[in-house]
Amino acid sequence: MKGAAARSLSALVFGSACARTVEGAFLKPRADNGLVLTPPMGWNTYNHYACLPNETIVLSNAQALVDLGLNDVGYYYVTTDCGWTVSERTDNGTLTWNASLFPSGLPEMGRKIHELGLGFGVYSDAGVQMCMNGLPNQTGSLYHESVDANTFSAWKADLLKYDNCYSVKEDGYPDADYSPPSPISPRMTTMASALKATGRSIMFAICDWGVDFPSAWAPKIGNTWRITNDIIPAWRTIARIINQAVPQTSYAGPGRWLDLDMLEIGNHFFNEAEEQTHMSLWSIIKSPLIIGTALKDEFTSISKNSLAILSNEDVIGFNQDSLGVAASFRRRWTEDEYEVWAGPLSGGRTVAALVNWRNKTRSLALDLPDIGIQRAATVKSVWDNGTKSSNVLTWYGESVPAHGTMLLELSMGSPAGTYEASHFAYTKGNRTVFENVYGITSSKGYAMSIAFDLQKKTYSKHMLAVQTSCESGWTTNHTSPNTVITVPITLDAINNNTITLESSLSLPIKYISIQAPNGTYYPSTYFALTGSANRTRCHQDLCKPVGSKIGNISPSGGASISMPRGPSDRAGPKYVEIDFTNNDIALSTSWTNGTNTRNLTIAVNEVTTRIELPISGRSSELFSPGRGWEDTGTFGVLLDGFGTGKKTSDEVIVSNIGGEHGIQPQGAEFVGMRVF
Numbered sequence: 001m002k003g004a005a006a007r008s009l010s011a012l013v014f015g016s017a018c019a020r021t022v023e024g025a026f027l028k029p030r031a032d033n034g035l036v037l038t039p040p041m042g043w044n045t046y047n048h049y050a051c052l053p054n055e056t057i058v059l060s061n062a063q064a065l066v067d068l069g070l071n072d073v074g075y076y077y078v079t080t081d082c083g084w085t086v087s088e089r090t091d092n093g094t095l096t097w098n099a100s101l102f103p104s105g106l107p108e109m110g111r112k113i114h115e116l117g118l119g120f121g122v123y124s125d126a127g128v129q130m131c132m133n134g135l136p137n138q139t140g141s142l143y144h145e146s147v148d149a150n151t152f153s154a155w156k157a158d159l160l161k162y163d164n165c166y167s168v169k170e171d172g173y174p175d176a177d178y179s180p181p182s183p184i185s186p187r188m189t190t191m192a193s194a195l196k197a198t199g200r201s202i203m204f205a206i207c208d209w210g211v212d213f214p215s216a217w218a219p220k221i222g223n224t225w226r227i228t229n230d231i232i233p234a235w236r237t238i239a240r241i242i243n244q245a246v247p248q249t250s251y252a253g254p255g256r257w258l259d260l261d262m263l264e265i266g267n268h269f270f271n272e273a274e275e276q277t278h279m280s281l282w283s284i285i286k287s288p289l290i291i292g293t294a295l296k297d298e299f300t301s302i303s304k305n306s307l308a309i310l311s312n313e314d315v316i317g318f319n320q321d322s323l324g325v326a327a328s329f330r331r332r333w334t335e336d337e338y339e340v341w342a343g344p345l346s347g348g349r350t351v352a353a354l355v356n357w358r359n360k361t362r363s364l365a366l367d368l369p370d371i372g373i374q375r376a377a378t379v380k381s382v383w384d385n386g387t388k389s390s391n392v393l394t395w396y397g398e399s400v401p402a403h404g405t406m407l408l409e410l411s412m413g414s415p416a417g418t419y420e421a422s423h424f425a426y427t428k429g430n431r432t433v434f435e436n437v438y439g440i441t442s443s444k445g446y447a448m449s450i451a452f453d454l455q456k457k458t459y460s461k462h463m464l465a466v467q468t469s470c471e472s473g474w475t476t477n478h479t480s481p482n483t484v485i486t487v488p489i490t491l492d493a494i495n496n497n498t499i500t501l502e503s504s505l506s507l508p509i510k511y512i513s514i515q516a517p518n519g520t521y522y523p524s525t526y527f528a529l530t531g532s533a534n535r536t537r538c539h540q541d542l543c544k545p546v547g548s549k550i551g552n553i554s555p556s557g558g559a560s561i562s563m564p565r566g567p568s569d570r571a572g573p574k575y576v577e578i579d580f581t582n583n584d585i586a587l588s589t590s591w592t593n594g595t596n597t598r599n600l601t602i603a604v605n606e607v608t609t610r611i612e613l614p615i616s617g618r619s620s621e622l623f624s625p626g627r628g629w630e631d632t633g634t635f636g637v638l639l640d641g642f643g644t645g646k647k648t649s650d651e652v653i654v655s656n657i658g659g660e661h662g663i664q665p666q667g668a669e670f671v672g673m674r675v676f
Helices: 055-067 106-115 145-154 185-198 236-251 272-284 304-310 313-319
Strands: 006-008 041-044 077-079 119-125 159-163 203-206 224-226 257-259 289-291 328-333 338-344 349-356 362-367 373-381 387-393 395-400 405-415 418-420 425-428 431-437 443-452 463-468 475-478 485-491 497-503 509-515 518-523 528-531 534-537 548-551 557-564 574-581 598-604 607-613 633-639 649-655 669-675
Touching: 041 055, 041 119, 055 077, 055 106, 077 159, 106 119, 119 145, 145 185, 159 185, 185 203, 236 257, 236 272, 236 328, 272 304, 272 313, 272 338, 272 349, 272 405, 313 405, 328 633, 349 362, 362 405, 373 395, 373 418, 387 395, 387 405, 395 405, 405 418, 431 509, 443 497, 463 485, 475 485, 497 509, 518 557, 574 598, 574 607, 598 633, 607 633, 649 669
Parallel strands: 041 077, 041 289, 077 119, 119 159, 159 203, 203 224, 224 257
Antiparallel strands: 006 518, 328 338, 338 349, 349 405, 362 395, 373 387, 373 405, 418 509, 425 431, 431 497, 443 485, 443 509, 463 475, 463 497, 518 669, 528 557, 534 548, 548 669, 557 649, 574 633, 574 669, 598 607, 598 649
């Protein structure tokens, strides 16, 4: 491995591990209508009533928003989705409503919604027909954008949801076209310009289902944009949607928000824990919170538990936080079936969600350094009855129900990697023992800096001895304590290492800080191919940092390498960053078994770990061929097997073992890995 690059892990271990899962996307200019500086909230007819709304349904649910106090916590827009219009325009070319379903007319219904102090939302489509099957056909806005925008303005609409069915002329205007021959953005831009020309502030919600990677163009013209195909009434839909959100969260910000689709809370498809997970993720990723259930109509009303979830002020507060930064994907333990998302809040706070994907209640722990914290001054567990804890060191754990989420609000005590003696250590004689020391990888290559509390005194001679829980012997240093001392130490990949310091002068220690070892990068070009695997050169500045990748990784094809062991290597689990590409977006398969993931297996000295990799693509695959499959994502994983056996090297194989059993027959594409 001569020439393999080395790099410090400090930004990962002592910032937020895996915060670089994808490169931060450049924030595009936002639509200049000044609306929704926090994510929009409201109610929509579609999830519960499909394309069969009517005036009674809409007004009953609008009234329920007020009666149930949901408007008081931020739910504002009341939107009538597909099914409100008819197949023909009026003689003067305008859209009109189905009079049998909306006898008072949409303008009058909008007036009544406004009287309740709520916003009036309407729906149309960038095609010749709206998104619905059956009769009567619902005429769309394609080729009539200016007329329709003026109509919506005259009706005093506050929101337009704009769909994407029957829109592709070249393909004969099919219902849904997941591979259109021309870009979608011009049709959406035409309507955005028409809305702006009306002079009325109308929130523009773009709904192209993520077909044309709208995060690249939608922020300039719309306030929200759907990044995935529709949510469906099945638990698996939650994981599918957030796997597609992984590379896109940095595109969100005030006035421009990723739309993960409407909420299914209250529709009796999810149990209470699943609804809490749904609400948690949508809130912290800063998706619009649009209720999609029947709050109140002549047949049904929302349950007490679902109402409590929708109206939880802590969770809504995370969504509406003034900082406006979406949480990002941090860690995933594929075989253990849990993962962590986290992001910053105003006031120096952090929100974190640990999701238990397993169908079993169990105790789980969040390692605080994974989200940039070593000591949390306070931790509030939202779904655990708002339980509050103080002075939490290195990790926080609790029982998490099957398919549930540990949702935490944390305030900073000390940043990851900094251990104040007053909180982490105890002193006995001339020894100071630090506990709850976090190691992200097993290595002899950590560096520890020690700051003494000298109280304005100076010392010329000093002997310091250091021992960690990984070592039987002591390391002795003769040095002046008048400056910060840095010494090498060994740590294991656990969250409860101990470090003992013995000072010849019994000097009090103020704090220690720990920097993780340098990592060694192994590009895919160093790996030998096996079986069906092949190597592909990528376009310029893609497949970073290598410029090429290995594809066609399957149960019968992969890549292998022999990694020599160095003097700082320590047997045990090691943190490894896998650079990969995956743009296997679930569009037509979203209704069935689509997951937006691909798998890889990494075998280290025959100890195999499977990882499930989310979408990495940040480009339209349609109109920049190959680019979506050449955008690199980075996935952090702890791999067992290093240092085992009597060899002087570690044998590493990248493959997709188990793919033949239906996990995922085709693997993600491999760019390289960094071993720490």
